[in-house]
Amino acid sequence: xxxxxxxxYWAAGCGGCEIAALxxxxxxxxxxxxxxxxxxxxxxxxxxxxxxxMADKSIDVCLFNGAIRSSENEHIAKLLRAKSKVMVAYGxxxxxxxxxxxxxxxxxxGIFNRVYIETPSTDNSNHTFPQTSYQVPEGxxxxxxxxxxxxxxxxxxxxDYFMPGCPPVGKQTWAVxxxxxxxxxxxxxxxxxxxxxxxxxxxxxVKEEKKVKAFYRPYEIMPDPEKCLLEQGLLxxxxxxxxxxxALCPKASMPCTGCYGPMEGVIDQGAKxxxxxxxIIDSNDPEEINRIIQSIRDPVGTFYRYxxxxxxxxxxxxx
Amino acid sequence: xxxxxxxxVGFLCNWCSYRGADLAGTSRIKxxxxxxxxxVMCSGRVDPxxxxxxxxxxxxxxxxxxxxPGDCHYKEGNYKAARRxxxxxxxxxxxxxxxxxxxxxxxxxxxxxxxxxxxxxxxAKLKKLGPVxxxx
Numbered sequence: 001x002x003x004x005x006x007x008x009y010w011a012a013g014c015g016g017c018e019i020a021a022l023x024x025x026x027x028x029x030x031x032x033x034x035x036x037x038x039x040x041x042x043x044x045x046x047x048x049x050x051x052x053x054m055a056d057k058s059i060d061v062c063l064f065n066g067a068i069r070s071s072e073n074e075h076i077a078k079l080l081r082a083k084s085k086v087m088v089a090y091g092x093x094x095x096x097x098x099x100x101x102x103x104x105x106x107x108x109x110g111i112f113n114r115v116y117i118e119t120p121s122t123d124n125s126n127h128t129f130p131q132t133s134y135q136v137p138e139g140x141x142x143x144x145x146x147x148x149x150x151x152x153x154x155x156x157x158x159x160d161y162f163m164p165g166c167p168p169v170g171k172q173t174w175a176v177x178x179x180x181x182x183x184x185x186x187x188x189x190x191x192x193x194x195x196x197x198x199x200x201x202x203x204x205x206v207k208e209e210k211k212v213k214a215f216y217r218p219y220e221i222m223p224d225p226e227k228c229l230l231e232q233g234l235l236x237x238x239x240x241x242x243x244x245x246x247a248l249c250p251k252a253s254m255p256c257t258g259c260y261g262p263m264e265g266v267i268d269q270g271a272k273x274x275x276x277x278x279x280i281i282d283s284n285d286p287e288e289i290n291r292i293i294q295s296i297r298d299p300v301g302t303f304y305r306y307x308x309x310x311x312x313x314x315x316x317x318x319x
Numbered sequence: 320x321x322x323x324x325x326x327x328v329g330f331l332c333n334w335c336s337y338r339g340a341d342l343a344g345t346s347r348i349k350x351x352x353x354x355x356x357x358x359v360m361c362s363g364r365v366d367p368x369x370x371x372x373x374x375x376x377x378x379x380x381x382x383x384x385x386x387x388p389g390d391c392h393y394k395e396g397n398y399k400a401a402r403r404x405x406x407x408x409x410x411x412x413x414x415x416x417x418x419x420x421x422x423x424x425x426x427x428x429x430x431x432x433x434x435x436x437x438x439x440x441x442x443a444k445l446k447k448l449g450p451v452x453x454x455x
Contacts, residue, residue, distance in 0.1 A: 105413065105414075267368065267372075268368050268371060271366065271367040271368040271371055272366075272367075272368070274367050274403070274407060274410060275366060275367050275368075277406065278403040278406040279402065279403065281402045283402075284388070284398040284401070286401065289402055293405055293406050293409060296406065298413075299406065299409055299410035299413060300410055300413040312368070312371040312372055312375040313371055313374060313375055316413065316414045316415040317414060317415035317451050317452035317453070318415055318452055319415075319452045
């Protein structure tokens with residue numbers, strides 16, 4: 001049997017997932033024995049036209065990271081889907097939008113105005129904006145179209161497996177690669193490289209009663225190293241986040257921010273996190289409740305930091 | 320062209336507000352027909368997910384009605400609802416969903432007329448506001 005043919009691609013994302021793939025460490029030697037990389041722009045020199053010339057389904061597994069926010073992202077997602085037997089949404093951007101999806105609180109016009117006109121150090125008195133097509137004497141220059149809305153990979157093509165994490169931790173990346181090599185994957189559509197329960201199950205902190213009189217930003221307090229962070233008033237998303245990362249952040253006294261996405265069976269992570277936070281407010285007086293809520297400056301950014309594109313509302317409604 | 324008829328989804332608690340709504344009906348109190356009432360056992364049962372799902376499916380407004388503070392059949396459910404809905408309202412504003420579109424109110428089983436006036440008020444406000452802005 002020939003070697004596995006593996007592809008990787010980086011769409012709308014920070015590139016951290018590309019680097020995170022290397023967290024498998026020396027397992028990469030085992031990987032190289034059984035697999036060939038047939039396309040991975042960040043590391044190997046194959047081009048788009050090499051992929052176009054492949055037979056359909058000739059790539060065994062494609063690890064696609066990044067969200068879909070331009071016509072190029074969409075085009076390559078569809079191309080790789082056609083050429084791949086198994087498509088994996090690798091990391092939070094591809095799975096649920098991650099940070100790029102927070103742009104769904106605005107749209108292209110809002111973003112372009114800010115970037116090209118309003119930023120204090122920009123001098124663009126001609127109001128020049130990027131165009132998708134521009135004629136120069138030598139011919140036509142083109143740029144991909146910038147969409148109003150960031151979509152997930154799953155909202156663009158059929159995805160076989162979803163790997164949460166920003167980025168997925170090395171141990172889980174190797175667990176999934178091993179499952180692929182051994183042919184031991186669960187049914188298509190599954191989330192892999194993670195558990196099913198809340199992060200609280202993996203977190204070693206002591207959990208008692210949750211009754212909070214005030215919420216704090218991480219820099220505002222010195223957390224007790226043993227107690228649950230949520231009980232101390234930090235907005236720890238672990239209570240609404242899928243386990244799988246080993247609770248790395250809470251172990252370092254930083255509240256979880258939710259990058260492993262919602263637990264099994266939950267449609268909308270932000271709604272659950274919001275509900276949990278509001279439920280533990282220790283007050284029944286409307287004025288006091290409002291005062292405590294004031295300290296949560298940015299509910300969407302806090303509760304949907306990674307999952308906005310996959311949430312129920314997906315984006316802000318703009319007139 | 321026909322006047323815009325807002326679609327309002329209402330989550331009414333079994334013990335107070337749903338009975339209040341029922342009383343409005345049996346008393347033949349005239350109220351706008353725009354609210355689709357869903358009975359839950361307690362306003363504290365209302366998961367923010369339900370409210371978001373209603374907006375996602377095209378609701379122009381969502382109402383959560385519960386027992387007056389101190390009168391909850393389950394003692395504290397309505398207090399939990401108050402906390403949740405306050406935070407949810409703050410978040411909905413960031414989604415471009417105006418605050419008139421989401422209300423939490425207390426209606427007792429004997430307040431048929433209060434139910435009617437809440438429904439009429441919200442319908443009138445939403446008629447002025449129009450439908451929720453389209454995606455993007």
